[in-house]
Amino acid sequence: NPTFxxxxxxRLGELAETVFTEAVFGPKIQNLANTLExxxxxxxxxRGTDEQRAVAELQETMNAMLEHLKERRSYVLAALAEDK
Structure with a gap:
């Protein structure tokens, strides 16, 4: 359906420009890390494991989430620009 x-x-372009950004999700991801720590x-x-290592792994996961957001946003914006 071409209209849809x-x-x-x-709408996807609007969301990629305004909502799915580091500025919006960066603080949310950091708040999640702070809540989970x-x-x-x-x-x-x-478990008798290293606390500092566990916290470092949590931060690595949060960094990966932020990196995924950046790369996915970049991909979506590039695909939308290509499709014009």
Whole structure:
């Protein structure tokens, strides 16, 4: 359906420019890390593993989420630009 596809591309472009950005999601991802850190530390202690390593792994995961957001956004914007 060409009408739907045109509207879909337009809305996807708007979201990629305004919502799915580092500025919007960066703080959300950091807040998630801050919320999870005490639990990660507790579980590391209970398992007898290194707390600092567990927290570092959490931060690596959060960094990977942010990197995925950046790469996916870049891909979507490039695909939309190509399709014009």
């Amino acid at each position: 596809y045109t509207k879909f591309k337009q 005490p639990e990660v530390r507790l579980r590391a202690r209970l």
